[in-house]
Amino acid sequence: MDITLDTIEDKIHSGQRLSKEDGLALYSSNDLARIGQLADSVRKKISGDYVYYNVNLHVNLTNICIGQCKFCAFGCKSSSDKAYELTKQSVLSRIAKAAEDPDMKNLHIVSGLHPDWPYEYYLDIIKTIKANFPLLHLKGFTGVEIMHFVKISGKSIETVLRELIAAGLEAMPGGGAEILDDSIRQILCPNKATSTEWLEVARTAHRLGITTNASMLYGHIETKEQRINHLLTLRALQDETGGLQTFICFPFQPKNTALEDSITRTSVWDDLKTMAISRLMLDNIHNIKAYWVMLTLPVAMLALGFGANDIDGTVGGEKIMHAAGVSSQKALSKNILIDAIREAGRIPAECDCNSKIIRTF
Amino acid sequence: MDELTRARQKACAGSRLSFDEALLLYRKASLLELGQWARAAKERHSGKNVYYNINRHINLSNTCTALCPLCAFSAKQGDTRGYILSPEKVAEMISRAMQETPGLTEIHIVSSLCPDTNFSYYTDILHTVRKLLPHVHIQAFTPAEIIYFTKISGLSIKEVLQHLKDAGLSSLPGGGAEILDDSVRQIICPDKASSAEWIETMKTAHSMGIPTNSSILYGHIETTEQRLAHLFKLRAIQDETGGFGAFVSFPFYPQNTKLAELYTIKPLTAWENLKFIALSRLVLDNIDHIKAFWIMLSEEIAQLSLAFGADDLDGTVGEEKIIHAAGAKSGSIMTRKKLNDMIVQAGYIPAERDSLYNIIKQAVPS
Numbered sequence: 001m002d003i004t005l006d007t008i009e010d011k012i013h014s015g016q017r018l019s020k021e022d023g024l025a026l027y028s029s030n031d032l033a034r035i036g037q038l039a040d041s042v043r044k045k046i047s048g049d050y051v052y053y054n055v056n057l058h059v060n061l062t063n064i065c066i067g068q069c070k071f072c073a074f075g076c077k078s079s080s081d082k083a084y085e086l087t088k089q090s091v092l093s094r095i096a097k098a099a100e101d102p103d104m105k106n107l108h109i110v111s112g113l114h115p116d117w118p119y120e121y122y123l124d125i126i127k128t129i130k131a132n133f134p135l136l137h138l139k140g141f142t143g144v145e146i147m148h149f150v151k152i153s154g155k156s157i158e159t160v161l162r163e164l165i166a167a168g169l170e171a172m173p174g175g176g177a178e179i180l181d182d183s184i185r186q187i188l189c190p191n192k193a194t195s196t197e198w199l200e201v202a203r204t205a206h207r208l209g210i211t212t213n214a215s216m217l218y219g220h221i222e223t224k225e226q227r228i229n230h231l232l233t234l235r236a237l238q239d240e241t242g243g244l245q246t247f248i249c250f251p252f253q254p255k256n257t258a259l260e261d262s263i264t265r266t267s268v269w270d271d272l273k274t275m276a277i278s279r280l281m282l283d284n285i286h287n288i289k290a291y292w293v294m295l296t297l298p299v300a301m302l303a304l305g306f307g308a309n310d311i312d313g314t315v316g317g318e319k320i321m322h323a324a325g326v327s328s329q330k331a332l333s334k335n336i337l338i339d340a341i342r343e344a345g346r347i348p349a350e351c352d353c354n355s356k357i358i359r360t361f
Numbered sequence: 362m363d364e365l366t367r368a369r370q371k372a373c374a375g376s377r378l379s380f381d382e383a384l385l386l387y388r389k390a391s392l393l394e395l396g397q398w399a400r401a402a403k404e405r406h407s408g409k410n411v412y413y414n415i416n417r418h419i420n421l422s423n424t425c426t427a428l429c430p431l432c433a434f435s436a437k438q439g440d441t442r443g444y445i446l447s448p449e450k451v452a453e454m455i456s457r458a459m460q461e462t463p464g465l466t467e468i469h470i471v472s473s474l475c476p477d478t479n480f481s482y483y484t485d486i487l488h489t490v491r492k493l494l495p496h497v498h499i500q501a502f503t504p505a506e507i508i509y510f511t512k513i514s515g516l517s518i519k520e521v522l523q524h525l526k527d528a529g530l531s532s533l534p535g536g537g538a539e540i541l542d543d544s545v546r547q548i549i550c551p552d553k554a555s556s557a558e559w560i561e562t563m564k565t566a567h568s569m570g571i572p573t574n575s576s577i578l579y580g581h582i583e584t585t586e587q588r589l590a591h592l593f594k595l596r597a598i599q600d601e602t603g604g605f606g607a608f609v610s611f612p613f614y615p616q617n618t619k620l621a622e623l624y625t626i627k628p629l630t631a632w633e634n635l636k637f638i639a640l641s642r643l644v645l646d647n648i649d650h651i652k653a654f655w656i657m658l659s660e661e662i663a664q665l666s667l668a669f670g671a672d673d674l675d676g677t678v679g680e681e682k683i684i685h686a687a688g689a690k691s692g693s694i695m696t697r698k699k700l701n702d703m704i705v706q707a708g709y710i711p712a713e714r715d716s717l718y719n720i721i722k723q724a725v726p727s
């Protein structure tokens with residue numbers, strides 16, 4: 001039988017899982033509003049009318065990185081004149097300043113893979129932050145960073161995670177997944193965690209009771225089929241562990257990266273389609289995030305109609321995406337996020353780093 | 362069957378909507394439902410084509426007798442920002458445009474109601490442009506300007522239009538309509554053409570074989586009912602004359618306007634803009650084309666509007682001062698390639714058109 005939006009809709013309504021072929025058929029359709037509406041109906045069933053956001057501070061400890069990934073505008077060599085390393089003191093004072101806002105409850109810590117910092121340094125940072133700010137929720141370290149720690153410490157994934165958890169880590173972000181296909185990773189990010197390693201870190205974290213997010217970086221050299229495979233890989237992991245909290249799609253931003261001259265940013269049409277298809281394929285993940293920093297607020301708000309139920313946060317201090325020349329503002333006030341959510345006809349829900357609702361408006 | 366179900370069915374089937382039905386859909390239907398119906402309506406009107414036009418905008422002056430509170434472009438007489446282009450200057454700009462823009466098919470001229478001109482200045486300008494570009498379409502002067510010309514010349518609407526036509530005018534743009542409700546105009550633009558005058562000008566132009574566009578400026582102080590009633594007024598004119606080629610909605614940008622100082626105006630969101638594009642596609646069943654003006658909406662939202670019933674991205678525009686004065690953030694130059702890409706990515710066929718929607722160049726669907 002030919003796959004059409006009608007057959008897909010029937011499957012969705014009868015609670016059947018979508019196949020890889022369904023995913024590809026969705027991609028080849030341009031009936032964007034219809035795809036969006038299908039995703040919206042699924043969103044309603046899975047996560048209701050709340051839209052999550054959090055008041056958070058991004059801390060990027062350093063941009064010095066041995067990764068040299070081709071899609072990255074943030075990482076650099078230590079000799080670069082944009083290289084920086086935050087001292088423990090300046091990390092603490094940044095947090096102290098952000099914590100003057102009583103709503104600020106979440107830290108988001110991701111960084112470059114520093115060539116010289118020892119593993120103990122990271123443990124120490126986490127402990128120090130926790131000691132000084134015991135009430136803040138600490139989300140940090142992508143699967144890629146964890147693998148880096150594994151290499152520099154000689155310890156196992158499990159030991160590294162146990163130690164970080166003991167030091168105060170409460171959740172992990174979804175970055176570094178890119179496309180979980182080593183033929184692509186080999187070209188774009190050969191120096192960092194492989195697909196298997198990334199999955200193993202997530203699996204281990206889930207087993208140890210830490211929830212993580214998952215992401216997809218799209219719009220570079222990958223095919224639509226590789227995107228769908230990526231989603232199916234995450235769906236299979238989630239079937240196994242149930243530990244994935246939120247899925248985030250990152251449209252690749254070529255500006256200031258090694259791919260700048262060969263690739264233009266994908267269209268917003270693709271962004272919303274990908275958002276909707278992710279919601280439809282990932283039937284076992286609760287949250288789909290429209291990361292406004294990458295999409296801009298107007299598009300992130302529209303994405304709430306295309307399957308998303310999370311708009312990320314106020315992202316004070318975000319550096320990584322802004323290095324890639326995204327045109328969105330550096331940070332947004334909570335009220336702007338609340339307004340955008342309301343205007344989309346939904347209920348704003350302020351949450352912690354584990355997507356637990358703190359309060360609704 | 363309840364009214365909402367009935368309205369939904371009519372929108373889906375493409376039947377003519379009543380005002381009450383449109384209002385109900387505006388309030389109750391979801392954005393994506395409206396989008397799907399509007400896209401189907403678009404395909405009934407223009408199939409898989411999405412149009413654009415290679416044009417050049419010229420704003421002759423900005424000093425204005427009307428000083429509408431809605432306007433961020435105009436300047437008071439004597440203001441240092443004030444300017445008026447001489448026919449020589451316009452000739453220079455046109456020559457430059459001819460070099461810079463191969464395939465230029467339209468010159469688009471809209472300006473303030475300038476206190477320092479007489480009517481012959483405008484016919485001179487048209488002669489100048491016509492001489493340099495004998496075959497280009499000249500779309501110029503909104504009804505607000507036409508009414509102003511009747512005042513400074515003592516001529517009737519028909520006489521003014523005839524003089525302009527003789528001097529080379531091809532069509533009128535759709536601007537100056539704002540909201541065709543005098544209680545609203547009293548606040549947002551008290552000193553320019555009234556609703557009746559705007560309508561009279563359009564009907565006269567249509568009766569003389571001068572095609573025009575139509576528009577709305579929304580998202581300021583008007584109510585939802587007034588916004589929708591405006592669409593129904595345009596639909597009624599179109600039933601009578603058939604002279605509107607396209608409809609374009611201008612979202613109001615409060616920045617730098619007097620109106621925003623006097624009233625608290627909540628800026629429109631992309632959500633609202635797409636919803637309104639969809640709704641206008643559904644209500645204006647007798648107007649063939651719905652423009653999503655990328656300069657106003659941003660390139661991103663203009664592309665998305667193709668899923669919500671728009672079938673025209675307007676043009677590659679040089680030197681559009683009016684909109685940027687009000688703080689629209691889009692860049693002011695667009696390329697053919699970019700427009701083609703935007704359209705192809707949305708699964709449609711790019712169709713470069715002239716001002717009357719004749720196709721000049723069309724990509725072959727792959």
Ligand code: SF4
Nearest residue numbers: 065067068069072075
């Ligand atoms: S993506 Fe991460 S690992 Fe790769 S270069 Fe950038 S900071 Fe380093």
Ligand code: SF4
Nearest residue numbers: 425428429432435473
């Ligand atoms: S909108 Fe037109 S008529 Fe009104 S002040 Fe501006 S330029 Fe003058």
